[in-house]
Every structure is written in C-alpha cells, then in structure tokens.
Amino acid sequence: MVKEGYLYSEDHEWVRVEEGKAYIGITDYAQNELGDIVFVELPELEATVSAGDQVGVLESVKAVADVFCPVSGTVVEVNQGLEDEPELLNSEPFEQHIFVVELDGELPALMDAAAYEAFLAE
Numbered sequence: 001m002v003k004e005g006y007l008y009s010e011d012h013e014w015v016r017v018e019e020g021k022a023y024i025g026i027t028d029y030a031q032n033e034l035g036d037i038v039f040v041e042l043p044e045l046e047a048t049v050s051a052g053d054q055v056g057v058l059e060s061v062k063a064v065a066d067v068f069c070p071v072s073g074t075v076v077e078v079n080q081g082l083e084d085e086p087e088l089l090n091s092e093p094f095e096q097h098i099f100v101v102e103l104d105g106e107l108p109a110l111m112d113a114a115a116y117e118a119f120l121a122e
Contacts, residue, residue, distance in 0.1 A: 001028040001094075002027070002029075002113045002116055002120075003113065005113075006094070007070075007107070007110035007111065008027065008110060008113070008115070009068065009070035009111070010111075010119065011070070012026060012027045012029055012030035012033075013025065013026055013027065013030070013067070013068060013069075013070050014027050014093075014094065015070055015107075015110060016097070017103070017107065020102060020103055021076065021100050021101065021102055021103065022071045022073065022100065022101045022103055023100050024070065024071070024098055025093060025094065025096055026058070026067070026089060026098065027093060027116075028093045028094070030065070031089050031090045031093045033063075034058060034060040034062060034065055035060045035061050035062040036060055036061045036062075036087065036090060037058055037059070037060045037086045037087060037090055038059055038060060038061060038086055038087075039057075039058070039059035040056065040057075040058055040059075040082040040086045040089070041057040041058075042056055042078040042080070042082065042083070042098065042099060043055035043056050043069070043075045043078060044075065045075055045076070045077075046074060046075060046076075047074070047075045048073075048074055049071075049072060049074070049075060049101060050069070050072045051069060051071050051072050051108045052068060052069070052070075053068065053069045054067070054069075055067055055068065055069045055099070058086075058089070067098060069101065070108065070110060071101050071103060071107060071108065072101075072103070072104055073101040073104040074102045074104065075100070075101055076101065076102045077099060077100035078098070078100075079096060079097055079098055081096075082096065082098065
C-alpha cells in the first residue's frame with residue numbers, strides 16, 4: 001500500500017510535511033519486508049541531521065535495518081510510544097511517525113506516490 005500525499009525515499013521511508021516540519025516513518029513495503037518489528041532505536045532529540053544520515057535502527061524477528069533521514073534539519077520530536085510498542089510500525093505504518101525534523105531548507109528530490117509505486121515495481 002502506498003498513500004497519496006506523502007513523499008518517499010529509495011530507503012523506504014515516508015515523509016509528510018506540515019508547517020515546516022517533516023514527519024518521517026517507514027513504508028508499508030518496509031514493514032512487510034522486515035516482518036515483526038521488536039525494537040526501535042530512535043534518533044537523538046535536537047540532533048542536526050542531513051539527508052541520507054543514518055539516524056536509528058529497527059530490529060525485527062528477521063533482520064536489523066538502519067533508519068535513514070530523507071531530509072535535512074533538526075530532530076524536534078521522537079515517537080517515544082514506539083519504544084514500548086514497536087509493533088505499531090507493522091500495524092499502522094502510515095499513522096506512526098518515528099521522528100520529526102524541523103526543515104532547514106528545501107526538500108531533497110523525493111518520490112511522490114506514483115513514482116514510488118513504479119520504483120517498487122522495478
């Protein structure tokens with residue numbers, strides 16, 4: 001499932017921009033590939049990040065995957081609820097952001113829903 005109104009990275013993160021902030025999570029494809037997520041390492045609050053930086057880790061019963069930041073800015077919020085309930089990323093991948101970045105400039109080139117669907121089909 002790919003949702004309209006979101007932007008997507010090649011690393012399978014989604015970005016939803018609201019009022020200069022980027023809410024970032026993982027796509028349905030990513031959670032499906034990982035399987036049952038059992039641990040989330042969140043980024044540090046107030047960390048300055050650049051697009052492409054590795055900022056966290058997801059552990060599942062099948063694999064360990066890095067979380068990359070698809071935008072540049074400052075981490076202003078992390079989803080603490082995922083520490084206790086990491087499985088929410090499996091059941092609600094688009095409702096559960098992992099972290100929020102206050103943008104410090106233009107968005108990098110990210111895919112819209114149609115482009116991401118085409119990317120997945122490759």
